[in-house]
Amino acid sequence: MRFSMALRWIFPPLLILFHLCGLHGLTQGSEACREREPAVLKSAKSMVQSTWPIRSTHDPVSRFIESLGRRLVEGVCPGESLAWSFHVIRDLDLKAFSVKGCSVFVSDGAVVSVGSESELAAVLAHEIGHHLAGHFLDSENSGGPRLGNNLFVFFSEMGASTRDAATITTGSLKQIDSPQREYEADEQAVVVLHRSEYNPQGLLDLIHRLRQGGTLSHPSERISRIEKLLERKIPGGRYISDSDSFRKIRDKIQKDWKDLDLCP
Amino acid sequence: MRGFRLLAANPFVSLSLCCAFLLLGCATTDPEQAQQQVGGAVVGALLGGAVGALTSRDAKGALVGAAAGAALGFAAVKLAQYQANRVRTAEQDAKIYGLTPLTDTPLVKINDISCSSPMVTKTDPVQFHADYSLSVPKSFQNVAVQETYIFKDKDGKVVANLGTQQKNLEPGGYEVRGKLLLPENTLPGEYQLELQIKAGTSYDVSAARFQVKG
Numbered sequence: 140m141r142f143s144m145a146l147r148w149i150f151p152p153l154l155i156l157f158h159l160c161g162l163h164g165l166t167q168g169s170e171a172c173r174e175r176e177p178a179v180l181k182s183a184k185s186m187v188q189s190t191w192p193i194r195s196t197h198d199p200v201s202r203f204i205e206s207l208g209r210r211l212v213e214g215v216c217p218g219e220s221l222a223w224s225f226h227v228i229r230d231l232d233l234k235a236f237s238v239k240g241c242s243v244f245v246s247d248g249a250v251v252s253v254g255s256e257s258e259l260a261a262v263l264a265h266e267i268g269h270h271l272a273g274h275f276l277d278s279e280n281s282g283g284p285r286l287g288n289n290l291f292v293f294f295s296e297m298g299a300s301t302r303d304a305a306t307i308t309t310g311s312l313k314q315i316d317s318p319q320r321e322y323e324a325d326e327q328a329v330v331v332l333h334r335s336e337y338n339p340q341g342l343l344d345l346i347h348r349l350r351q352g353g354t355l356s357h358p359s360e361r362i363s364r365i366e367k368l369l370e371r372k373i374p375g376g377r378y379i380s381d382s383d384s385f386r387k388i389r390d391k392i393q394k395d396w397k398d399l400d401l402c403p
Numbered sequence: 404m405r406g407f408r409l410l411a412a413n414p415f416v417s418l419s420l421c422c423a424f425l426l427l428g429c430a431t432t433d434p435e436q437a438q439q440q441v442g443g444a445v446v447g448a449l450l451g452g453a454v455g456a457l458t459s460r461d462a463k464g465a466l467v468g469a470a471a472g473a474a475l476g477f478a479a480v481k482l483a484q485y486q487a488n489r490v491r492t493a494e495q496d497a498k499i500y501g502l503t504p505l506t507d508t509p510l511v512k513i514n515d516i517s518c519s520s521p522m523v524t525k526t527d528p529v530q531f532h533a534d535y536s537l538s539v540p541k542s543f544q545n546v547a548v549q550e551t552y553i554f555k556d557k558d559g560k561v562v563a564n565l566g567t568q569q570k571n572l573e574p575g576g577y578e579v580r581g582k583l584l585l586p587e588n589t590l591p592g593e594y595q596l597e598l599q600i601k602a603g604t605s606y607d608v609s610a611a612r613f614q615v616k617g
Contacts, residue, residue, distance in 0.1 A: 189512075190510070190512055190536070190538070191510065191512060192510075192511065192512045192513070192605060192606065192607035192608075229605070229606050229607055229608070230508075230604050230605050230606070231604040231605075231606070232508055232604040232605075248604065399551075399599055399601070399606065399608065400551075401601065401606060
């Protein structure tokens with residue numbers, strides 16, 4: 140009788156503890172899915188939207204990226220995808236970054252340059268990974284900028300770098316160059332891809348490709364970490380690697396460029 | 404050579420040129436527009452007549468060609484009184500919009516493009532206004548910018564390319580004003596004036612819509 144009473148008191152806290160530990164491992168929780176302070180966080184997003192040339196939300200390319208992004212979010216944070224937004228920047232160059240307010244931006248050039256849909260999903264998953272890893276929340280807790288003015292960039296021309304977290308001021312936003320945070324975002328991305336049935340190998344393929352072009356920070360270390368992660372944590376399975384919809388979208392961007400007489 | 408002799412000698416070819424001048428008689432209220440349309444019709448008639456004569460080798464072909472050419476030339480939409488000015492420095496732009504480029508490439512953004520009236524008649528020039536921002540990395544002082552204006556129908560089909568302006572600009576905010584001159588034979592309906600701007604790898608596209616009354 141005493142034993143069952145003891146169980147009644149001990150079991151619920153234990154259950155909660157196990158639950159929290161389980162969630163903490165790969166996605167630091169649905170709290171990160173939503174983030175906090177939405178009113179403040181909107182500022183970074185609206186700032187980018189008012190300064191960068193962005194495709195309209197009715198544009199087929201925007202709709203595809205929005206749909207792909209939401210699918211990735213749903214894989215790790217079911218029911219939370221409406222809180223996120225995904226935008227396409229009109230730029231021939233490779234650009235992808237995320238800002239506070241669950242906002243992810245990717246350029247036309249990045250969509251055209253990736254080798255497959257799973258590689259494009261990997262770019263978005265990495266940016267989603269920064270949010271899930273709590274990198275935007277960290278900056279507040281560590282006494283960093285309080286207005287949510289951090290920005291994480293996927294493609295860069297900094298090459299392999301081992302320096303510690305550094306900030307590169309870009310107007311009102313600060314671009315964070317932190318190898319550790321990039322590794323964490325990669326780790327999250329592998330899980331995001333796996334859970335949304337995109338081939339996690341896409342992230343590795345993309346990083347290999349970008350290493351050759353010199354448009355990625357810390358590639359060697361990232362490759363070795365992702366390889367280990369794929370071996371240890373991700374079981375094999377049937378994944379999406381490419382689709383007709385993706386190819387149509389890529390063709391659409393290239394047609395737009397041709398119509399505008401743009402030469403990449 | 405034979406085509407040109409035919410063009411010069413045949414009365415039907417001369418008649419085709421008269422068609423062009425008949426079209427000139429269609430008066431418009433704007434003298435600048437009228438002048439541009441006259442030029443378009445004459446050039447169109449001459450080119451059309453020459454092509455018709457060369458391809459069909461008879462007077463009827465030349466006449467048809469001239470008439471078609473005159474009509475096409477007459478139908479040209481024109482951009483007039485184009486003026487562009489730098490209205491904000493890079494610092495003033497940054498205060499309003501807040502950002503500079505992330506990488507070592509320029510950034511261009513159309514803030515606004517609008518027409519003075521959403522509903523116009525085809526005899527009225529359509530006044531338009533555009534505003535765009537140009538940001539450049541610190542290592543740049545000027546950057547090559549290309550502005551292109553396209554006249555489109557409501558479905559986005561190109562009606563006329565109104566020309567491109569090539570410039571070398573300092574960073575900051577720019578305001579453009581101008582007039583769109585519509586030909587007399589413009590059909591009633593919805594149209595768009597599209598502005599395309601390019602600077603480095605960055606580009607932006609935006610359009611102002613307006614309705615032409617019947």
